[in-house]
Amino acid sequence: xxxxxxxxxxxxCELSANQQIQTTVKGSGKGAAAAGGLxxxxxxxxxxxxxxVGGAVGGLLGCxxxxxxxxxxxxxxxxxxxxxxxxxxxxxxxxxxxxxxTDLAQLTALVMGNATLxxxxxxxxxxxxxxxxxxxxxxxx
Numbered sequence: 001x002x003x004x005x006x007x008x009x010x011x012x013c014e015l016s017a018n019q020q021i022q023t024t025v026k027g028s029g030k031g032a033a034a035a036g037g038l039x040x041x042x043x044x045x046x047x048x049x050x051x052x053v054g055g056a057v058g059g060l061l062g063c064x065x066x067x068x069x070x071x072x073x074x075x076x077x078x079x080x081x082x083x084x085x086x087x088x089x090x091x092x093x094x095x096x097x098x099x100x101x102t103d104l105a106q107l108t109a110l111v112m113g114n115a116t117l118x119x120x121x122x123x124x125x126x127x128x129x130x131x132x133x134x135x136x137x138x139x140x141x
Contacts, residue, residue, distance in 0.1 A: 041075035
């Protein structure tokens with residue numbers, strides 16, 4: 001059973017890498033608040049020049065606060081706890097149903113060869129990420 005979970009997790013990595021999906025862990029508002037707050041404080045203290053200096057310092061602080069929060073989805077999937085992996089596996093097996101496979105290559109071929117199944121699995125994966133992990137999903141151009 002364990003190898004089946006691993007196969008499904010690696011399939012999720014393949015699906016998300018194929019579509020170049022990244023996630024943002026909640027907390028990007030901290031960066032925006034830092035930039036805006038320091039720009040406001042700078043404006044109170046130094047007028048127009050203070051807004052510029054406060055905005056620049058706030059932007060750097062915001063960048064530092066949110067660094068490392070944008071991750072490729074395959075990385076997020078591989079960092080899931082065993083309980084989270086089991087939940088995701090259960091969600092995806094509800095879609096896969098009684099499909100049988102012997103290894104990851106066969107599972108990947110079965111899913112990639114069926115556009116409807118691929119779309120359903122990707123949708124379930126993204127729903128899990130947004131609901132359970134409370135992450136925002138972004139497609140890389």
